[in-house]
Amino acid sequence: MKTPLYGKDYVSLTDYDAAEFKFLLDMAVELKDKQKKGIPHTLLQGKTLAMIFQKASTRTRVSFEVAMYHLGGLGMFLSANDLQIGRGEPIQDTARVLASYSEGILIRTFSHQEVLELAKYSKVPVINGLTDDEHPTQALADMLTIYEEYGTLKGKKLAYFGDGNNVAVSLIHACALTGMEIVLACPSGYQPPAAALADFEKMKQPGASLAVVDDPKAAASGADVLYTDVWTSMGQEKEAQIRIQALKEYQVNGDLLKLAKPEAIVLHCLPAHREEEITDEMIECAQSRIFQEAENRMHAHKAILAALL
Numbered sequence: 595m596k597t598p599l600y601g602k603d604y605v606s607l608t609d610y611d612a613a614e615f616k617f618l619l620d621m622a623v624e625l626k627d628k629q630k631k632g633i634p635h636t637l638l639q640g641k642t643l644a645m646i647f648q649k650a651s652t653r654t655r656v657s658f659e660v661a662m663y664h665l666g667g668l669g670m671f672l673s674a675n676d677l678q679i680g681r682g683e684p685i686q687d688t689a690r691v692l693a694s695y696s697e698g699i700l701i702r703t704f705s706h707q708e709v710l711e712l713a714k715y716s717k718v719p720v721i722n723g724l725t726d727d728e729h730p731t732q733a734l735a736d737m738l739t740i741y742e743e744y745g746t747l748k749g750k751k752l753a754y755f756g757d758g759n760n761v762a763v764s765l766i767h768a769c770a771l772t773g774m775e776i777v778l779a780c781p782s783g784y785q786p787p788a789a790a791l792a793d794f795e796k797m798k799q800p801g802a803s804l805a806v807v808d809d810p811k812a813a814a815s816g817a818d819v820l821y822t823d824v825w826t827s828m829g830q831e832k833e834a835q836i837r838i839q840a841l842k843e844y845q846v847n848g849d850l851l852k853l854a855k856p857e858a859i860v861l862h863c864l865p866a867h868r869e870e871e872i873t874d875e876m877i878e879c880a881q882s883r884i885f886q887e888a889e890n891r892m893h894a895h896k897a898i899l900a901a902l903l
Contacts, residue, residue: 595637597621599901603713604721607730607767612799615734615771622738622890622897629664629893636666637900642696643667645723646688648674648703653864654723654731657892658700661899670696689715698903704829719902726760726829732863733764735894737772739887740819743859748773748801753817753854755779755810755844756871757837758786761823761863766804770794773801779813780806781840810844814853821861822846822871838870846872851881859883 599614607615628635643662647655655671662669677688685708692699693716701709702723713720722730741747752769754762758780766786769776770793778786785806794804807813814820825841826834846860860872860882868874877884 597901600903601719602902603719604730604898604902605709605713606722606728607733607764607771608793608797610771612771615737615768618734618894618897618901619737619741621901622734622893623741625896625900626738626890626893635664635900638662638697638903639666641665641667641698641903643669643698643700643899643903644672644692644696645669646672646674646677646692646699646701646703647723648701649724651702651723653888653891654702657895658723658899661892661896665896665899667697667899667903669700685711686715688712689720690717692716693718698899721898721902724760726827727763728767729760729764729863730767731895731898732761732891733768734898735887735890736765736821736861736863737768738890738894739861739883740859742886742890743883744818748799749775750818751775751777751816752819752821753777753779753813755813755820755822755846755850756841757784757823757825757827758790758806759823759827762786763790765821766790766794767797769804770797770802771799773799775801775803777805777807777813777817779808779810779844781808781844784837784840810850811853814850817854818858819861820846820850820854820858820876823863824865824867825871826867841871845870846876848873848875851876851879857881861887864888 659669689712698719700721700723706725706727825837862884
């Protein structure tokens with residue numbers, strides 16, 4: 595069976611329209627339901643996913659490997675030390691070779707340009723498992739988690755706090771495609787890139803709106819979802835103390851939650867630095883859906899794999 599998205603790359607949500615994103619979300623819901631009911635769904639029997647990891651990973655690696663296993667296929671983990679990329683082989687050569695051995699390629703790396711280059715030369719779908727610019731697989735899991743909570747996405751308000759990083763960029767894209775309101779509370783120097791804001795205007799569906807503010811309380815007011823990410827991402831360790839100082843007023847805590855809607859939920863893509871960007875209390879509170887969100891990485895990834903491969 596070939597889905598409407600068969601053979602398509604998953605490099606950026608800017609490559610997807612609202613109907614295509616909804617197809618992935620619906621498939622994630624369906625495949626999660628089948629797993630919970632013990633219904634086999636080996637849609638990728640005999641297929642292989644080559645998984646390139648140039649950045650460390652817990653959730654992305656394990657969720658993609660398990661997703662391929664549940665779908666009847668094989669996920670092959672390849673670190674930078676396992677590949678000739680680390681020794682200077684051009685990305686276009688690696689793309690052609692891995693594409694001849696597998697039905698899909700996942701890459702988690704620093705440079706977004708590297709993913710684009712890989713996709714250019716690969717004859718099989720390429721999936722972006724995270725770059726310094728975007729994190730589109732995470733965004734699908736986030737939308738799945740919010741949908742499970744409310745039964746809808748359109749018109750819901752997501753408030754994001756902290757660094758306008760790769761996770762924030764993909765959330766901007768996902769909210770545009772699903773008709774959500776997104777308000778990002780970021781201090782000067784840490785706001786999302788202008789390109790992401792321009793993308794939102796091109797992609798936005800009815801009901802979608804976006805604002806970038808410097809007041810976390812204004813962002814939290816009336817929110818359905820409070821969302822944050824680490825203040826210091828991989829590769830930024832030398833800036834840690836500067837970032838902590840700049841972002842300390844943007845912590846997700848009980849005071850912010852009181853400003854949100856009474857039924858609001860708390861999300862974090864993990865790993866978390868407890869008591870920095872989010873308090874321990876918020877991670878463990880009854881309104882936290884952080885570990886449901888982490889589990890949903892697997893179901894979202896399963897949908898992407900089944901749809902593309």
